[in-house]
Amino acid sequence: MADTQNTAEPAIDFDAEMVGTVAVEEADQLDMEKLTSWFEANVEGYIGPISYTKFKGGQSNPTYKIETGPDGSGASYVLRRQPFGKLLPSAHAVDREYKAMTGLYPTGFPVPKTFGLCEDPEVLGSKFFVMSMADGRSLWNGALPNCSKGDRREIYNAMIDTIADMHLKNPDEIGMGDYGKPTDYCARQINRWTKQYKLSETEHQPKMERLIEWLPETIPAQHESSVVHGDYRLDNMIFHKTENRVIAVLDWELSTLGDPIADFAYLMLNWHNPSDGRAGLADLDLEALGIPTQAEAVERYVARTGYPVPPMEWYFAYNLFRLAGIMQGIKKRVIDGTASSAHAKSMSDRVTPLIERAYDFAVEAGMPE
Numbered sequence: 001m002a003d004t005q006n007t008a009e010p011a012i013d014f015d016a017e018m019v020g021t022v023a024v025e026e027a028d029q030l031d032m033e034k035l036t037s038w039f040e041a042n043v044e045g046y047i048g049p050i051s052y053t054k055f056k057g058g059q060s061n062p063t064y065k066i067e068t069g070p071d072g073s074g075a076s077y078v079l080r081r082q083p084f085g086k087l088l089p090s091a092h093a094v095d096r097e098y099k100a101m102t103g104l105y106p107t108g109f110p111v112p113k114t115f116g117l118c119e120d121p122e123v124l125g126s127k128f129f130v131m132s133m134a135d136g137r138s139l140w141n142g143a144l145p146n147c148s149k150g151d152r153r154e155i156y157n158a159m160i161d162t163i164a165d166m167h168l169k170n171p172d173e174i175g176m177g178d179y180g181k182p183t184d185y186c187a188r189q190i191n192r193w194t195k196q197y198k199l200s201e202t203e204h205q206p207k208m209e210r211l212i213e214w215l216p217e218t219i220p221a222q223h224e225s226s227v228v229h230g231d232y233r234l235d236n237m238i239f240h241k242t243e244n245r246v247i248a249v250l251d252w253e254l255s256t257l258g259d260p261i262a263d264f265a266y267l268m269l270n271w272h273n274p275s276d277g278r279a280g281l282a283d284l285d286l287e288a289l290g291i292p293t294q295a296e297a298v299e300r301y302v303a304r305t306g307y308p309v310p311p312m313e314w315y316f317a318y319n320l321f322r323l324a325g326i327m328q329g330i331k332k333r334v335i336d337g338t339a340s341s342a343h344a345k346s347m348s349d350r351v352t353p354l355i356e357r358a359y360d361f362a363v364e365a366g367m368p369e
Contacts, residue, residue, distance in 0.1 A: 021105030081128035134248035149290030167260035185258030230254025265315030320358035
């Protein structure tokens, strides 16, 4: 497989750095009078006053923990908003997040309950929505160091089963048939992220240019169409406090209708990402840890969905290309001074390594060097 060792960074305790909340800096503060009025009009059973903090994780859309009632004795909610300032076209799509969760919640799929979307920037300065708060475990380290061998396998199997179950839901039957174009998903994604990359480009990358040429010419046939998450990984879900099951899948801004195999392959990239304290598993002794191998994970997904075994190298190249486009947008925001978290700078440094790894997987998939 493609070499991931040269992209490894010093281990970081992401659980300590990214889990929990911090006081809200002045630049990210909300208008309490306007927010209170919005809650009174949109959130049934709301009892004030509001107090709020900002979640550490998530450099894309600022996310706040909203506590209500005297001394925080009431219900807790989560508010997601777009960053302030000029945004790239179709980026920071909190309205899509809202629509995805609102559509999936009645089906029993594990997502928070939504309470309302505000598209009027006069209220808080940008679009936002409010959802219920999932009270459970946020896990960032793919090695799951605080879990037993049996718990690790159950957690990974739960992740695989949950994404498979999402992909098996018929969009038309759950009222999401208009959530995107059902066909040519990878072609549209390649086109989208090529455009976004070009809009954010800060330096010439020859290997990225080669991928932009080769990927659209070699797209595998799309076997099925489903709701796809677009960023499905360990730290974008909440697990039950004591049981090894998913109670909420979060961060739906990249979701649409499309190729479920591309969505699943994005999750499987973690088996090749550096084991740097985040979701990556490369170089870990999976058998000793109890974590399924890539082959076992693919077998479980294929058995649950009935889909054919996918050409993983092509999908890895595609997903890394797509990630490079996303990270390039973060890099441009770091340069412009509009990135939302301190972690954004280290994220932006990943652009070139992502391009190089995408290129290596593309060569493995048959791209002439």
